[in-house]
Amino acid sequence: MKNSMVVIVERKDFQNLFDVLSKRGYQISGPTLRDNAVIYDNISAVEDLPVGWTDHQEGGRYRLEQTNKKSLFACVVGPHTWKKILYPAEHTFIQVKRNGSKLEITSAEKKPPKSALIGVRPCELHALAIYDKVLKDGPYPATSYLQRRQDLFIVAVNCVNPGGTCFCASMNTGPKATSGFDLALTEIINNDRHYFVVETGSKLGADLLKEIPNKEAGIEETQTADKALQKAAARMGRTLDIKGIHDLLYRHFDDPHWGEITKRCMTCGNCTMVCPTCFCVNVEDTTSLDGRQAERLRKWDSCFTVGFSYIHGGSIRATETSRYRQWMMHKLSYWQNQFGTLGCVGCGRCITWCPVGIDITEEAAYFRKNDK
Amino acid sequence: MLIDLFSIRRTMKETFDTFSLELEPQYGEKSFTFAPGQFNMLYVYGVGEVPISISGDPTRHKSLIHTTREVGTVTRAMRKLKVGDTLGVRGPYGSSWPVEKAVGCDVVIVAGGIGLAPLRPVIYYILSHREKYGKVVLLYGTRTPEDILFRKDLEKWRGRFDLETHLTVDRATGSWHGNVGVVTTLIGRAPFDPLNCMAMVCGPEIMMRFTVLELQKRGVEDGKIFISMERNMKCGIGLCGHCQLGPTFVCKEGPVYTYKNLKDVFLKREM
């Protein structure tokens, strides 16, 4: 954004952000601890954040650990994504009433509360931009998404401490937020000082900031933040070389290696549920017991199910191999044809939350290594 | 996502497992416009919604005809509906057959089984603008004589001098006096100019694969061969993801594709 402003907000003043957002009628969501994981839920105070916790992530492994620092954002992304709020897992969108042979069809969309998201990571901002292309910018946008997206206030957090399965640097999606936010924070704990370098990304963000005690950022403070982010970019747990990846995977469409991957893949669909860009949904119709009312619901679906591609006579993708290939090629190849961008933002969730630790970066590297 | 309410004006049994429904809008404008090859999402109250190709005449806007095979829960329920019952309709969606591009060309229509349904609007359209086209050939194959759709239309079309209609079935007994053999056998000798024609093909994928080979053998360019694909669809508008066919969504870029654009995908398995 032109005229973007960089200021410093001290840790002790950080609660003001929550208060100002609440005062302006926002329902605030952000990272919080539950069942030994950091998830996204409604929060109202700094204490709701995973204060002092950090995470260790590897293929098929996620562990939280308490540190002696009191960081608010030392955990990177967990099993939740913002689609939980913006495109809920289950959503009723049509209601039908029957009266004899006559039907009355009405929209079941309700105006959602104004929502503020705190702690959106740079990779997730990119995921939102991708969601916008899929659900907002097409000829038939998804109403519920439009409504939720409209009044969204986004507080991004830059990643000074990337996780073990992160690879945003190689996807050009992080670790620093460049656009798509109202405010972007870099959390710095330096000796005894705990503060946030805050960049404004919108007029609204700048306006809101007026109500939070802040001071102009000094060169040293911004340099500290920049350095931390440069270091973070060099400390990614994974890398994925995306050069020519579209054609690379096409060339290997019939590679028997897909079959090797699916010896491990259980087609559980975890990777699709935790993916911030996976958007596939099923549509279900239900009827009340007396038969007078029916509803149409949308539910997250996964291309790993056999039923996903079912047409009369059988499924198009009947083998596990074809379903894993569909998922990975969709992310890295087809997505580019469909929406002009990659469908992967390098958040690493699919690696962490795969029960057997299948690693999209490893598999992409295999095809590259074995490319003739 | 708007759903319009339509009443069933007429039901027609086509074969033992296929049927047609003629619909009229209950409210609002009493007309419906679509391009040949497009489909609607039809909703049966409380059961669900399915994509069904429009099989009626695109030049007549007062009624809307769909033809489908009874293959799943929704189509089974649909078949039980009676005149006067209500259906929800969304659409029309998807791409269409190149009836405008084909002006001045010969037209070869190759249909297999229920694949004639989405092609019938093409024939209606061409016949009502007949002078704009060169030779028009319809080649239609089914499994047996009992599986032939739209018999009345076919009889009428066979009687016309400006439309070559050839039928064939995969198997038949002595009472059948028509052709026996797969539909691809009709292509070799069909009267059209391979260098100035548009071919429109619809049927099971495997039938379309072999049909494309025969058309290529005749010298028809890949860019002038059009095929219609079928995939699972839950929304019809590019949001649910189910109908993905590699780089495309069948509900958006399809169902009608030029073979040229689809050939890298068409022969890939389980894509």
Add this chain to the structure above:
Amino acid sequence: MENLERILKEHPFLAGLEDKYIKLLVGCASNVAFKAGEYIFREGEDANQFFFIRHGKVKVETYIPQQGSIIIRTRGEGDIFGWSWLVPPYKWHFDARAVELTRVIALDGKCLRTKCEEDHDLGYEIMKRFSLIIAERLEQTRLQLLDVYGNSTKK
């Protein structure tokens, strides 16, 4: 006979065949007509001929007890049918029957067999052309077997 020669010469099946061979073929060709329903040949009989259809339609059938005659394939104007004369034991494996009044040119395969043995250039030309016919029949039979339209017709 001049008429026959012209027809054979113009038939795509024989395109490019040297005149002397065409003449030879004409020497063993005859015009035959079959009424609707009349058998052209029957399963088990000696296969000594093949046919060019000039007008009409022919069905190739096989008889299945309790089901009657099943039509395997029909052939129409311009088609060539019959190749059992080319491969031992030179017996027809199916029935062929005229669906309607059908005029064909019948060619003496037995005579041609001998000529092909004597003159391998002719043999190659004939085999090359018939291998196309055989390959086409095989492909179409496979497609028929695939039963591409799915659902069985009757419950």
